[in-house]
Amino acid sequence: MDNQLAKLLEERFGIVFHDINLAEQAxxxxxxxxxxxxxHLSDNERLEFLGDAVLELLVSQYLYREYxxxxxxxxxxxxxxxxxxxxxxxFATDCGFDAFVKLGKGEENSGGRTRPSLLCDLFEAFLGAxxxxxxxxxxxxxxxxxxxPQVEAGAFSHERDHKTRLQEVLQKSxxxxxxxxxxxxxxxxxxxIFVTEVYCDDKMIGIGQGKSKKLxxxxxAANALQSLGK
Amino acid sequence: MDNQLAKLLEERFGIVFHDINLAEQAxxxxxxxxxxxxxHLSDNERLEFLGDAVLELLVSQYLYREYxxxxxxxxxxxxxxxxxxxxxxxFATDCGFDAFVKLGKGEENSGGRTRPSLLCDLFEAFLGAxxxxxxxxxxxxxxxxxxxPQVEAGAFSHERDHKTRLQEVLQKSxxxxxxxxxxxxxxxxxxxIFVTEVYCDDKMIGIGQGKSKKLxxxxxAANALQSLGK
Numbered sequence: 062m063d064n065q066l067a068k069l070l071e072e073r074f075g076i077v078f079h080d081i082n083l084a085e086q087a088x089x090x091x092x093x094x095x096x097x098x099x100x101h102l103s104d105n106e107r108l109e110f111l112g113d114a115v116l117e118l119l120v121s122q123y124l125y126r127e128y129x130x131x132x133x134x135x136x137x138x139x140x141x142x143x144x145x146x147x148x149x150x151x152f153a154t155d156c157g158f159d160a161f162v163k164l165g166k167g168e169e170n171s172g173g174r175t176r177p178s179l180l181c182d183l184f185e186a187f188l189g190a191x192x193x194x195x196x197x198x199x200x201x202x203x204x205x206x207x208x209x210p211q212v213e214a215g216a217f218s219h220e221r222d223h224k225t226r227l228q229e230v231l232q233k234s235x236x237x238x239x240x241x242x243x244x245x246x247x248x249x250x251x252x253x254i255f256v257t258e259v260y261c262d263d264k265m266i267g268i269g270q271g272k273s274k275k276l277x278x279x280x281x282a283a284n285a286l287q288s289l290g291k
Numbered sequence: 292m293d294n295q296l297a298k299l300l301e302e303r304f305g306i307v308f309h310d311i312n313l314a315e316q317a318x319x320x321x322x323x324x325x326x327x328x329x330x331h332l333s334d335n336e337r338l339e340f341l342g343d344a345v346l347e348l349l350v351s352q353y354l355y356r357e358y359x360x361x362x363x364x365x366x367x368x369x370x371x372x373x374x375x376x377x378x379x380x381x382f383a384t385d386c387g388f389d390a391f392v393k394l395g396k397g398e399e400n401s402g403g404r405t406r407p408s409l410l411c412d413l414f415e416a417f418l419g420a421x422x423x424x425x426x427x428x429x430x431x432x433x434x435x436x437x438x439x440p441q442v443e444a445g446a447f448s449h450e451r452d453h454k455t456r457l458q459e460v461l462q463k464s465x466x467x468x469x470x471x472x473x474x475x476x477x478x479x480x481x482x483x484i485f486v487t488e489v490y491c492d493d494k495m496i497g498i499g500q501g502k503s504k505k506l507x508x509x510x511x512a513a514n515a516l517q518s519l520g521k
Contacts, residue, residue, distance in 0.1 A: 106363035107355060110370075114344075114351035121344035125337060133336035140340075197427065 063088075066161040073157075073251055074203055078194050083108070087190035088158070090179065092165030105186035112189030115197070116144055119204050123212070142217040143208065150180035152207055155273065157251050158183055214276050215283075223282035227259070227267075230291050237262050241278045257281045293318075296391040303387075303481055304433055308424050313338070317420035318388070320409065322395030335416035342419030345427070346374055349434050353442070372447040373438065380410035382437055385503060387481040388413055444506050445513075453512035457489070457497075460521050467492050471508045487511045 062081045066088065070076040078084040091104035120143050124136050131139075142148065153159055162183050164173050173179050192200050215222055224241075231237050238261070245256035257277035259267040267288060269280025292311045296318065300306040308314040321334035350373050354366050361369075372378065383389060392413050394403050403409050422430050445452060454471075461467050468491070475486035487507035489497040497518060499510025 107361075107366065110363045110366045111351050111355045114348040118344040118348040121341050125341045131337075133340045136337065136340045 063161055069157055069161075069251070074206060076191065076195075076199070076203065078190070080194050083190040083194050084187075087186040088161050088183065089163045090165070090168060090173070090183075092168035092173065093163040096165040105182065108186040108189035108193075109182045110189070111192065112185035112187065113144075115188050115192045115200055116149075116185060116204075119197070119201055120144060120208070123204070123209055127212075139212075139217055143212060146177050146181040148217070149184045150177035151273070153180040153184040153187075156184075156207060158187060210272070211276060214271065215279050216273075216275055223279050223286060226291070227282040227285055230286065230289065231261055241281060243274060243277070259285050261285075293391055299387055299391075299481065304436060306421065306425075306429070306433065308420070310424050313420040313424050314417075317416040318391050318413065319393045320395070320398060320403070320413075322398035322403065323393040326395040335412065338416040338419035338423075339412045340419070341422065342415035342417065343374075345418050345422045345430055346379075346415060346434075349427070349431055350374055350438070353434070353439055357442075369442075369447055373442060376407050376411040378447070379414045380407035381503065381505075383410040383414040383417075386414075386437060388417060441503075441506060444501065445509050446503075446505055453509050453516060456521070457512040457515055460516065460519060461491055471511060473504060473507070489515050491515075 062078070062084050066084070067077075070078070070084070086103050087105050087108050089102055089104050091106060094100075094102045094104045117140070120140050121136075124131070124139055128136065128139075159174055159180055162174065162179070168179075188200055188203070191203060211217070228239060231239060240260050242258050242260060243255060244258055246253060247256075248254045252272075254270055254272065255274050255277040256268070256270045257274065257280070258265050259269075259278070259281040267281045267283075267285025269277050269282070269284050271277040271280050292308070292314050296314070297307075300308070300314070316333050317335050317338050319332055319334050321336060324330075324332045324334045347370070350370055351366070354361070354369055358366065358369075389404055389410055392404065392409070398409075418430055418433070421433060441447070458469060461469060470490050472488050472490065473485060474488055476483060477486075478484045482502075484500055484502065485504050485507040486498070486500045487504065487510070488495050489499075489508070489511040497511045497513075497515025499507050499512070499514050501507040501510050
């Protein structure tokens with residue numbers, strides 16, 4: 062396995078694979094296998110199939126326990142928002158996994174490394190490999206670092222979407238212009254912190270920080286709502 | 292919990308719930324809750340949400356391990372065939388669960404007790420309850436009795452669909468009429484055995500038995516293929 066990848070997994074997530082081949086396979090795209098047939102590699106597609114289901118269960122269980130009063134329809138909607146392609150691609154990037162996926166030349170040249178569907182599959186394949194290597198508890202622990210904090214921050218739940226609520230509150234008395242401005246971005250690539258201010262008709266009404274732009278904006282909106290006494 | 296249900300679960304599946312309320316809830320349809328608001332019951336919809344994901348993972352894991360050479364696309368297809376509404380409704384009926392679901396009067400009168408979507412939800416809710424009560428290993432054990440044998444028998448896999456293969460073999464030399472005739476059905480409701488013969492142009496060419504009509508037909512087709520030396 063790539064040394065840098067092994068280092069990332071261990072230092073950032075405390076993960077050391079017992080079976081290095083599984084981790085290798087999770088980061089191997091089919092385009093790479095096709096271009097290196099003589100190496101007899103396996104691509105990550107079967108792991109993605111498994112990881113998809115592991116994620117689905119752990120997200121379902123998390124939502125079931127954290128939101129004891131949410132009806133089934135809303136649980137299903139929130140789960141769908143969390144496990145959809147765009148979200149999972151973002152998680153893969155947040156984790157820094159995109160740098161390590163092995164691609165064929167054609168795929169690389171056509172921008173495969175930033176393609177959401179490819180990154181989404183990569184994230185699921187990683188979960189599948191981790192599940193086979195270390196079981197459900199290890200995947201749970203990983204999601205507790207990477208996914209659940211974003212759910213708690215309201216990134217996926219309409220119920221807890223502070224930006225939408227702020228907009229509703231401010232526009233009650235007529236049209237206003239609300240905008241979010243990223244004012245700072247700091248820290249190393251894998252522990253980046255974003256700071257955002259929210260403005261209403263050019264007046265700063267809230268500030269917030271978070272591990273992604275989305276989270277920083279949510280935090281700024283929550284801060285504005287609080288100042289407004291809402 | 293209904294005594295007969297407790298008896299069925301224990302005697303047939305070796306399952307004794309620690310938390311009786313969870314089992315109760317799994318068998319409570321929303322129509323019943325709506326008609327008995329004074330009882331402050333919970334319906335089975337949230338459990339169904341969870342059970343759906345538990346089933347998805349265990350079926351995925353089973354297919355991943357049992358079919359090490361099946362590509363992702365075929366794994367996904369087979370999984371979809373197993374977890375689709377019609378299949379799950381059949382599992383619920385095979386288990387004898389349909390007799391125990393609590394329905395409102397309107398739902399009962401309009402045939403809810405035999406409606407596939409209701410039975411499918413019931414089956415998933417039961418898995419969700421069992422998962423919360425006893426964990427993944429207990430659900431796995433249950434599926435090993437109820438679901439996996441049918442997968443092994445080829446009920447869901449196009450790769451192993453004997454009926455389709457028999458048809459292909461017989462129709463190679465022109466059109467023929469193939470039909471399956473149920474000739475016997477015996478045993479108690481929860482351990483019913485079906486015996487089916489397969490005919491080609493009114494000549495009996497195979498016989499088989501199984502726990503459902505579908506399985507008996509597959510077995511008859513497999514027997515015919517064998518006699519034909521295919």
